[in-house]
């Protein structure tokens with residue numbers, strides 16, 4: 245989909261019409277396929293590769309068919325979220341962290357946003373799994389908020405300003421457990437409010453969101469997310485809008501509740517401090533791909549990918565005076581025309597001869613540690629290649 249003038253963002257009227265026609269054809273076809281798939285259970289049931297995982301992202305590709313071309317926001321992303329563990333997903337703004345989690349919830353802006361491949365497996369706990377990519381909406385409605393729930397960055401916008409707190413927490417329980425009586429639902433809500441550390445729970449039940457502080461609002465959002473004891477909690481920048489002292493409290497609370505409910509957490513953040521304190525595993529993303537993944541120990545003590553090494557260097561350390569903070573030179577490539585080689589190459593201080601070739605494979609450098617970089621080609625075992633989808637063939 246290269247425009248005629250390659251190095252500018254100029255698109256001629258003709259090219260623009262071609263893109264519009266192409267997008268319409270492809271998105272229509274994808275939506276139709278989805279509707280057809282919905283009728284056949286075998287199209288969206290599968291089995292986990294490892295039953296100890298709650299979610300397995302397997303070469304996930306989520307593309308946006310926009311007026312300027314196809315944005316490959318997430319392109320061949322693979323990682324697992326083990327049961328009962330916290331996985332931190334880090335990377336700079338725009339690298340595809342949120343789009344990965346929205347793909348799992350099927351909350352993408354459609355029809356322009358489409359997950360075109362390959363599998364997102366969600367463990368149902370009975371030996372089977374759903375492939376979320378093809379799961380029909382009627383089933384997703386039973387999963388969202390019930391088995392997978394989400395905590396967002398801005399607690400004020402996540403809560404509805406015109407309803408009382410109690411009603412908003414009640415609603416989730418009522419929706420997923422229509423058999424429960426009104427009294428039982430309210431009792432459950434009060435229990436949740438107590439669990440998230442709200443002292444005056446009866447009072448708060450009748451309050452409106454604007455009467456609460458930011459930290460309390462985020463506690464309410466956590467109560468809503470946990471009301472149905474989900475097996476996975478997605479926390480997308482949960483503390484970015486809160487001040488530092490409250491951040492620590494909210495993270496502690498999340499961690500404690502996770503253990504109580506035996507849930508897993510996908511913790512999405514650009515803040516390495518948050519990840520270090522809470523995650524068991526870390527996934528580092530860059531420009532829509534995973535560049536490195538491993539245990540928190542692997543990533544923080546033995547960062548292997550030049551991008552991760554740069555991230556670690558640019559983190560200020562308490563008690564250490566620095567003249568100037570390190571910054572990674574250069575910019576993220578244009579998402580519409582992603583090159584076929586390592587996206588980080590042109591910013592990399594350690595690039596080698598091999599980087600001139602195609603995108604590097606995923607290389608296992610220890611039991612838990614996988615990195616996508618040619619520097620490790622001779623030291624580890626190749627475990628896979630991130631797979632892109634050819635949009636022209638759709």
Ligand SMILES: Nc1ncnc2c1ncn2[C@@H]1O[C@H](COP(=O)(O)OP(=O)(O)O)[C@@H](O)[C@H]1O
Nearest residue numbers: 308315317336337338339340341342343353579
């Ligand atoms: N609705 C959309 N339409 C087009 N592009 C989008 C849309 N939503 C996200 N993107 C693109 O997807 C990429 C990843 O975004 P996102 O996952 O939100 O980043 P982050 O890692 O900061 O959460 C960005 O380049 C963004 O421009």
Ligand SMILES: [Mg+2]
Nearest residue numbers: 341342343480
């Ligand atoms: Mg985001």
